[in-house]
Amino acid sequence: xxxxxxxxxxxxxxxxxxxxxxxxxxxxxxWLIDALIKSATLTVLSIFLQVFGDLGGGIYLLIVFVxxxxxxxxxxxxxxxxxxxxxALGLRVMNANGTPVGxxxxxxxxxxxxxxxxxxxxxxxxxxxxxxxQFQRLGDLAAGTIVVYAPKTQASGKSDSxxxxxxxxxxxxxxxxxxxxxxxxxxxxxxxxxEELAAILTPVLxxxxxxxxxxxxxxxxxxxxxx
Amino acid sequence: xxxxxxxxxxxxxxxxFERWIAVLSAPRGRRGPDDDPVATISKNFPAMYRKICxxxxxxxxxxYSIGLQxxxxxxxxxxxxxLYRTRTPxxxxxxxxxxxxxxxxxxxxxxxxxxxxxxxxxxxxGMALAVVAQPEIIYSLLDPVDVSQMEEMYDPANDVLGRExxxxxxxxxxxxxxxxxxxxxxxxxxxxxxxxxxxLFFLIFNGLFFGAITAHLTVAGFTETFSSFVIGHSSFExxxxxxxxxxxxxxxxxxxxxxxxxxxxxxxxxxxxGLPLIYGGTLMLVAAAFVEAFWSSTAWPPLSFKYxxxxxxxxxxxxxxxxxxxxxx
Numbered sequence: 004x005x006x007x008x009x010x011x012x013x014x015x016x017x018x019x020x021x022x023x024x025x026x027x028x029x030x031x032x033x034w035l036i037d038a039l040i041k042s043a044t045l046t047v048l049s050i051f052l053q054v055f056g057d058l059g060g061g062i063y064l065l066i067v068f069v070x071x072x073x074x075x076x077x078x079x080x081x082x083x084x085x086x087x088x089x090x091a092l093g094l095r096v097m098n099a100n101g102t103p104v105g106x107x108x109x110x111x112x113x114x115x116x117x118x119x120x121x122x123x124x125x126x127x128x129x130x131x132x133x134x135x136x137q138f139q140r141l142g143d144l145a146a147g148t149i150v151v152y153a154p155k156t157q158a159s160g161k162s163d164s165x166x167x168x169x170x171x172x173x174x175x176x177x178x179x180x181x182x183x184x185x186x187x188x189x190x191x192x193x194x195x196x197x198e199e200l201a202a203i204l205t206p207v208l209x210x211x212x213x214x215x216x217x218x219x220x221x222x223x224x225x226x227x228x229x230x
Numbered sequence: 231x232x233x234x235x236x237x238x239x240x241x242x243x244x245x246x247f248e249r250w251i252a253v254l255s256a257p258r259g260r261r262g263p264d265d266d267p268v269a270t271i272s273k274n275f276p277a278m279y280r281k282i283c284x285x286x287x288x289x290x291x292x293x294y295s296i297g298l299q300x301x302x303x304x305x306x307x308x309x310x311x312x313l314y315r316t317r318t319p320x321x322x323x324x325x326x327x328x329x330x331x332x333x334x335x336x337x338x339x340x341x342x343x344x345x346x347x348x349x350x351x352x353x354x355x356g357m358a359l360a361v362v363a364q365p366e367i368i369y370s371l372l373d374p375v376d377v378s379q380m381e382e383m384y385d386p387a388n389d390v391l392g393r394e395x396x397x398x399x400x401x402x403x404x405x406x407x408x409x410x411x412x413x414x415x416x417x418x419x420x421x422x423x424x425x426x427x428x429x430l431f432f433l434i435f436n437g438l439f440f441g442a443i444t445a446h447l448t449v450a451g452f453t454e455t456f457s458s459f460v461i462g463h464s465s466f467e468x469x470x471x472x473x474x475x476x477x478x479x480x481x482x483x484x485x486x487x488x489x490x491x492x493x494x495x496x497x498x499x500x501x502x503x504g505l506p507l508i509y510g511g512t513l514m515l516v517a518a519a520f521v522e523a524f525w526s527s528t529a530w531p532p533l534s535f536k537y538x539x540x541x542x543x544x545x546x547x548x549x550x551x552x553x554x555x556x557x558x559x
Binding site for chain 1: 232233234235255279280283284286287290292293294295296297300303304306307310311314315316399400401402403404405406408409412413416417419420421423424428481494497498501502505508
């Protein structure tokens, strides 16, 4: 738990909500996708609007303006905090207190983007993301926003029909939780990796392997006999 | 309690809560007929949300599996986002903004507004005097090509004033003014984050530029064409730029003198204070672009009429910021 990038939000109800903050690489990729979308849109539009001469030129400049300053703002407000690029990378913007980002937050973070770009190639923004605790660029810091991974829907607790195997060894709650989590995630790993991970427990549990750990996991979450 | 028993006992509540979230997130038109009515949801939502929070806390202390914790965390987060989101009716907000919030914020931040006004007009006046005394000075700031282009644009010898254009090119210029001027405004604001230096740079530079061109065209004897073109939109445009500069200076001041807050806290609260001014400034620049594209360039009204309209806009601005928003805290 010490190694992950979870950011905790305290709520009035006395629980902490945990959110994984997104770092430089996924955010840059999301930016790249957005940049491609914007430039593709502008290219297509400029060809189309050329037909209309000066009028088209005016409309083109209006659209450039809106895309330049408000592309992010509009998507972040109307699309649950995510531009298409962020959505593709599974990211979203929210206020640092965990509420959805609103006009003020989104507008501030995207206006200050101008400073993040300075002195070139988003240098200030990148340094700020690397140095700040919640990976915030200057715009995020000024607006009080964060970029987090939008959580994926999780596989539910019991993922395997292995019959429960009683766990004889004495284990702390944390250790038990590790086994249960292994049970949850085993079907996301390939078999060799799962066996390899299971083998780590050999000194504690004799003949620890994948099947046996899954059995223990099912026993720990409460299943008592094979159904 | 074992995890499985816990899950099966509360699965129904969680599923209900998930359904409610889905209903609340869906756009109004797309709610299905068999969804629970929003009134029922609203009534029971807070209690259910507290229950979910309780379950999350239990799941954590009892070390239930990470997957279950994440699911509950997600449910609680969704609930949190729905319960604590802020909403204001749109049109009430707009009216309130124009009558109170914007001028109120302007009055409240008068020191910064004054500072940025001075930082714009002092260089402008200084540069204008310098150009009058020593006309070559303009070339230290502007390219000779640009200068001659300016001269050509406002030469009274042209039979059309400024630019006489068809409606298509009016719209083209409108697009250009929106794109160019508002971008300048936004940069003038955002540059303030660099300890105010960016805003100062844009204010002074634009001031010098404005002063130089005004003086140069006056010396060249193009006063009538130039000022009758500029006077219409100048009140909106120049005031907006100084407002953006002022908010930039607010950011810079927050960074330089945070007081009892941390530096970023100070910047954040200054930025929040300045937001109404940014919205207002943007509206003013849109108005400026509109006037500049569709009114300032027209040739048919008599000069006196254009001067009258332009002066009226200036007076309007003075009274707006002088009289409105006095009762704001």
